[in-house]
Amino acid sequence: MTFSGESREFERVADLLRPFAEAGKLTVVPGNHDVWTEDAVETARFLRALGPDGRGMKKAAPSYPHVVPLGADAVLVALDSARYGDDPWTTPGRLGSEQLKAARELAREHAKQGRAVLLAFHHHVVLPPERVDSDAHVARMPLADADQVVRLVAEQPIAAVLHGHRHTAFRVDLPGAEGPTPVLCAGSASRVADEPVRRARAYVYEIDRSGVRSVEALVAGLE
Ligand SMILES: [Fe+2]
Known part of the structure; x- marks a missing residue:
């Protein structure tokens, strides 16, 4: 923000x-x-x-996890991964065991009721498949407990993981409890950049109880 x-x-x-x-x-x-x-x-x-x-x-x-119903069919579980460190340029993010445990319970509970569960937090879980040179420094500030997110996705029915931090848009699928789980990075919403992949952008998702149906990218400067 x-x-x-x-x-x-x-x-x-x-x-x-x-x-x-x-x-x-x-x-x-x-x-x-x-x-x-x-x-x-x-x-x-x-x-x-x-x-x-x-x-x-x-x-x-304390306000996270913050649970937001998305209609009757889906729920967004917003988490806080931002952590202070003496050197902000190298400080990783972290969700911590309490939030991860709460997210696990929420995923189980809502999935049982037939809702798609989406997780949202700032830091990236996995590296983008394509290297963008000017985005490389952000790799030094990963999510310290990303392995626990990978495990959570493998064990609980998570429909999608939405994050930011990387100033580039990409999608990676993780092995999920009920099939491939998309991990989506929309890229920066405010960046001024010449490279199209880094230009300010947002994602618009269509979601139903089966998960993310479609993703539309809004890119600054494109009609
Ligand atoms: Fe960031």
């Missing part, structure tokens, strides 16, 4: 996203840039300005 976790950046992004938050159509997860400084973390800027639904919180409280 922000570049360096500063108060004025959070104020600005909260303003920009307010119409979506007020309509109840917004879910956000923090990324590594939102916990860039110790100050940003200690004052819980992300939660106070935005929180998981973009409305902000008067008193910051």
